[in-house]
Amino acid sequence: MKKYTNLGSKDTRSGFGAGLTELGQKNENVVALCADLIGSLKMDDFKKNHPDRFFQVGIAEANMIGLAAGMTIGGKIPFTGTFANFSTGRVYDQIRQSVAYSEKNVKICASHAGLTLGEDGATHQILEDIGLMKMLPGVTVINTCDYNQTKAATLAIADHEGPVYLRFGRPVVPNFIPEDMPFEIGKAVVLSEGTDVTIVAIGHLVWEALQAAEELEKEGISAEVINVHTIKPLDEETILKSVGKTGCIVTAEEHNYLGGLGESVSGVLALNKPTPQEFVAVNDVFGESGTPEALMEKYGLNAKSIIEKAKKVITRK
Amino acid sequence: MKPNTQQLQDLVIQVRRDVLRMVHAVNSGHPGGSLGCAEYFVALYQVIMNRKEGFDMDGKDEDIFFLSNGHISPVFYSVLARSGYFPVSELATFRKIDSRLQGHPTTHSHLPGIRMASGSLGQGLSVALGAAQAKKLNNDANLVYVLMGDGELQEGQNWEALMYAAANKVDNIIATVDLNGKQIDGTTDEVLNMGSLQAKFEAFGWDVLSVEKGNDLEAVINGLQEAKQRTGKQKPVMILLHTEMGNGVDFMMNTHAWHGKAPNNEQLESALNQNIVTLEDY
Numbered sequence: 001m002k003k004y005t006n007l008g009s010k011d012t013r014s015g016f017g018a019g020l021t022e023l024g025q026k027n028e029n030v031v032a033l034c035a036d037l038i039g040s041l042k043m044d045d046f047k048k049n050h051p052d053r054f055f056q057v058g059i060a061e062a063n064m065i066g067l068a069a070g071m072t073i074g075g076k077i078p079f080t081g082t083f084a085n086f087s088t089g090r091v092y093d094q095i096r097q098s099v100a101y102s103e104k105n106v107k108i109c110a111s112h113a114g115l116t117l118g119e120d121g122a123t124h125q126i127l128e129d130i131g132l133m134k135m136l137p138g139v140t141v142i143n144t145c146d147y148n149q150t151k152a153a154t155l156a157i158a159d160h161e162g163p164v165y166l167r168f169g170r171p172v173v174p175n176f177i178p179e180d181m182p183f184e185i186g187k188a189v190v191l192s193e194g195t196d197v198t199i200v201a202i203g204h205l206v207w208e209a210l211q212a213a214e215e216l217e218k219e220g221i222s223a224e225v226i227n228v229h230t231i232k233p234l235d236e237e238t239i240l241k242s243v244g245k246t247g248c249i250v251t252a253e254e255h256n257y258l259g260g261l262g263e264s265v266s267g268v269l270a271l272n273k274p275t276p277q278e279f280v281a282v283n284d285v286f287g288e289s290g291t292p293e294a295l296m297e298k299y300g301l302n303a304k305s306i307i308e309k310a311k312k313v314i315t316r317k
Numbered sequence: 318m319k320p321n322t323q324q325l326q327d328l329v330i331q332v333r334r335d336v337l338r339m340v341h342a343v344n345s346g347h348p349g350g351s352l353g354c355a356e357y358f359v360a361l362y363q364v365i366m367n368r369k370e371g372f373d374m375d376g377k378d379e380d381i382f383f384l385s386n387g388h389i390s391p392v393f394y395s396v397l398a399r400s401g402y403f404p405v406s407e408l409a410t411f412r413k414i415d416s417r418l419q420g421h422p423t424t425h426s427h428l429p430g431i432r433m434a435s436g437s438l439g440q441g442l443s444v445a446l447g448a449a450q451a452k453k454l455n456n457d458a459n460l461v462y463v464l465m466g467d468g469e470l471q472e473g474q475n476w477e478a479l480m481y482a483a484a485n486k487v488d489n490i491i492a493t494v495d496l497n498g499k500q501i502d503g504t505t506d507e508v509l510n511m512g513s514l515q516a517k518f519e520a521f522g523w524d525v526l527s528v529e530k531g532n533d534l535e536a537v538i539n540g541l542q543e544a545k546q547r548t549g550k551q552k553p554v555m556i557l558l559h560t561e562m563g564n565g566v567d568f569m570m571n572t573h574a575w576h577g578k579a580p581n582n583e584q585l586e587s588a589l590n591q592n593i594v595t596l597e598d599y
Binding site for chain 2: 031052053055057058060062063065066067068069070071072073074075076078093094096097098101102103104
């Protein structure tokens, strides 16, 4: 299988910050709003370089979403930044009416998604955000897997007309996507080809999927690893092509199994090619405090779980 | 050419007829607040706002308006149509299937004149402030207007926005509260007494002026002109517009009953007889 090496661990949110900095220089219509989390979202550089295009809104996320919607009227491209929980659930109706239904070109950028937020616990560990956002008509939903991909996605969504939800995380994780790999919204990336089982992963689970595939290979199981990164619109063609070859699939995500990537994939399979599927996801519970590693282990979101599910799904073919 | 006083008065009455006929035709919609804001909308679109021909979403180099309390869509649609944004005949499609005139305004159907969806309350001020800041970034000296209901001030997002506007000196906006003192379940005092809005807005750093006769066209025009004079002075500007819900129809006034109820045939006839046709019905 094709191997990926860690180019040097970094947090995905720093990829967002770097992308935003570059956008600040490249596109004068890009503006940024933040709800009292500039450091956490790595928006410091943009703020320093473009104070006139940076808006500190205070701890008032509902107002931030409305402001962003309004700024599109006049041609601005607003990027909002706060934690994933406060980017979605807290302001769902504002996003629904003022952004999605009003068809505003707002980029909702969300850090600290999922369990890997860690010690702060379940109040902040949203595991429902992908579901919330993918249900809104016209909203593009992206969950990036490492620093390089997050930076590339940040640049790409500025050129996409329409509302986008960009989800990334807090911890320092392996950076393995080649810097020059193009990021195409809605186009999945086949990271490694295989024939026995398809593993489709998003976010922090992509690296875990690659580790799992390496282990499986040692046991004589050939896994195909696909990074879809865009949950909506989902790249149905790439997924269907892969299961046409492997005949079974594991989906892996740092999200509730209800409403997440796995559910979207199930829908595609049910309509086109019923295929055995196993979910690596959170089993409809809230998270808790702990280190990211301990949480991912406890809730079964790592290479070990992917290997178990892969072996199980192969027996169901 | 700006219309004269008689033409404006005629338009106000015709708008009231439109509102009544629209909600009657589909036996749904919100006549009370719509009737109370007829003078405001006519003043805004016919006298006050600097408007370009046609409609484009960005609204650069012109004044723009947002309606936060989207349920008074009938008066908004009527004035937009009679200000040339779309054919007056289209008012007949209000709230019907396949119409661009949805129950609450939307950009989704691409109706000229609408720049955001509203209906879920409390969101309009934030959007208007965002648009005002975009105007500043674009070096566009035109103004942003927004109308809110008084009942919807019970939504917390408004107070986030009020705080933000003063802190950031957004002084190219004129917000207006339709102060009719009524909401679905009763008077605003009965439902959730908000105390002195003037004192609250001033404490939040806004320049507040009051228009006591919100259903007197001349008073409304004067109030809006006064508000314009107060823009550009480092403070956001707020008008407390004292209106009468159901104004122009005797049995719809002094009650909250007509907030979201359409008149029946007899009631419509009585209401229209109190607002004799001035222009032409749609």
